[in-house]
Amino acid sequence: xxxxxxxxxxxxxxxxxxxxxxxxxxxxxxxxxxxxxxxxxxxxxxxxxxxxxxxxxxxxxxxxxxxxxxxxxxxxxxxxxxxxxxxxxxxxxxxxxxxxxxxxxxxxxxxxxxxxxxxxxxxxxxxxxxxxxxxxxxxxxxxxxxxxxxxxxxxxxxxxxxxxxxxxxxxxxxxxxxxxxxxxxxxxxxxxxxxxxxxxxxxxxxxxxxxxxxxxxxxxxxxxxxxxxxxxxxxxxxxxxxxxxxxxxxxxxxxxxxxxxxxxxxxxxxxxxxxxxxxxxxxxxxxxxxxxxxxxxxxxxxxxxxxxxxxxxxxxxxxx
Numbered sequence: 001x002x003x004x005x006x007x008x009x010x011x012x013x014x015x016x017x018x019x020x021x022x023x024x025x026x027x028x029x030x031x032x033x034x035x036x037x038x039x040x041x042x043x044x045x046x047x048x049x050x051x052x053x054x055x056x057x058x059x060x061x062x063x064x065x066x067x068x069x070x071x072x073x074x075x076x077x078x079x080x081x082x083x084x085x086x087x088x089x090x091x092x093x094x095x096x097x098x099x100x101x102x103x104x105x106x107x108x109x110x111x112x113x114x115x116x117x118x119x120x121x122x123x124x125x126x127x128x129x130x131x132x133x134x135x136x137x138x139x140x141x142x143x144x145x146x147x148x149x150x151x152x153x154x155x156x157x158x159x160x161x162x163x164x165x166x167x168x169x170x171x172x173x174x175x176x177x178x179x180x181x182x183x184x185x186x187x188x189x190x191x192x193x194x195x196x197x198x199x200x201x202x203x204x205x206x207x208x209x210x211x212x213x214x215x216x217x218x219x220x221x222x223x224x225x226x227x228x229x230x231x232x233x234x235x236x237x238x239x240x241x242x243x244x245x246x247x248x249x250x251x252x253x254x255x256x257x258x259x260x261x262x263x264x265x266x267x268x269x270x271x272x273x274x275x276x277x278x279x280x281x282x283x284x285x286x287x288x289x290x291x292x293x294x295x296x297x298x299x300x301x302x303x304x305x306x307x308x309x310x311x312x313x314x315x316x317x318x319x320x
Contacts, residue, residue: 001064003028003152003183004049009058010207011044018044020207022058026185031178033194033201033215034187037301041207042187043080046154050077063152073102076150080157082141084129091116091125094144101148108147115143119169134161142170146177153177153184159193171197191293203300210304215293222296223288227269229276230258230285246275260289 004026011019019041026032036042047053049060051067063071085093091112098108116122119139124132129140138161145155158174159167174184174197188194194201195215203211211218244252248267253260263272273286291299 001028002026002061003063004032004185005061006045006049007059009045009048009055009060011041011048011053011056017207019048019055022202022204022207022209024202024209024212026183027200028183029178029181030199031174031184031186031197033198034185034204035189035191035194035201035297036204036210039206040204042204043156044207045204046077046079046156046185046187050075050154073148074151076145076148076153076155078141078145078153078155078158082137084137084140084144086130087128089126090121090129090132090140093129094140094147097144098147103148111147111149112143115147118173119143119166135163135166138162139166139170142173146173151182153182155184156187157189158186159188159190167193191297195293203297205301205304208304210300211296218296219290219293222291222299224262224291225265225267226260226262226289227272228255228258228260228285228287228289229281229283232282232284246272246279248272248275255289258285 002025004024006025007023009019009022010017022041022045024032024034034042034045044053048055049062049067051060060066063074084097088096091109094112095105095108098111099105103111113122116125119142121136121139121143124136129137132140138158142155142158145153153174155174158170162170171193174186178184186194186197198215200214201211201218202209248263248271249261250264251262253262261272263269269286269288273283276283276286
């Protein structure tokens with residue numbers, strides 16, 4: 001049974017079509033990425049999932065069926081618009097909000113302590129929320145989302161305002177929760193975080209599915225016919241020229257800390273590897289070039305907007 005399953009959702013506000021046709025499913029115990037450019041319909045989709053908006057058409061199943069009041073205590077939701085009380089001390093604010101999810105004051109305080117320690121907020125728990133930095137408020141917002149122990153977490157831009165150390169701490173926490181069986185739907189523009197955390201994603205644009213499936217399969221589908229090579233020491237001009245003489249290599253270009261060899265359509269990477277070795281190129285690394293999720297995002301959205309529907313990639317059971 002899926003934690004979330006949405007099928008052909010659509011929603012309009014007056015003459016504005018916010019969501020046209022979105023379908024995906026989130027498996028229990030996974031971190032799933034809901035991606036898309038600004039205005040793609042992500043927030044409206046989430047609000048329909050949670051029963052805040054009713055869809056014009058389509059269906060939503062969340063934790064086994066329609067949204068109910070009882071299910072809200074089993075869900076942790078961090079919206080794009082933050083909701084902490086600014087004039088209340090941090091500890092009192094978080095304890096009160098946890099009580100709205102069914103925790104007693106004593107239980108909320110007991111659970112809160114380790115979170116405050118983990119995010120280095122213990123010394124600041126007596127400060128009013130508005131006195132905290134943006135990064136501290138972001139960490140407090142995450143604590144608020146997780147404190148009642150939800151089985152489903154829907155979190156929008158969890159890494160906003162966080163420095164690399166705190167972003168890593170949040171990432172480790174999400175991975176721990178996933179390993180404990182918590183289902184997490186994450187919406188973010190930080191593609192490198194998605195690559196590290198998510199096994200499956202859906203990319204929507206202008207209210208429609210563009211890509212959906214396992215991230216590794218999507219990256220393979222978008223990979224160009226190229227390989228990455230790193231040599232012992234820098235790739236010299238002579239070695240670059242040698243690479244160009246290898247049958248099947250059409251272009252040599254710099255790529256981060258490696259060199260990208262673009263191959264002809266009929267060239268096999270194994271044959272190019274043998275050719276490089278025959279030219280005595282001192283190889284340290286040789287691998288198929290995979291696009292980053294940023295590159296896929298840009299290409300897929302561009303194709304969609306040009307009227308070329310990018311092929312949906314993914315497991316058939318994820319379809320609605």
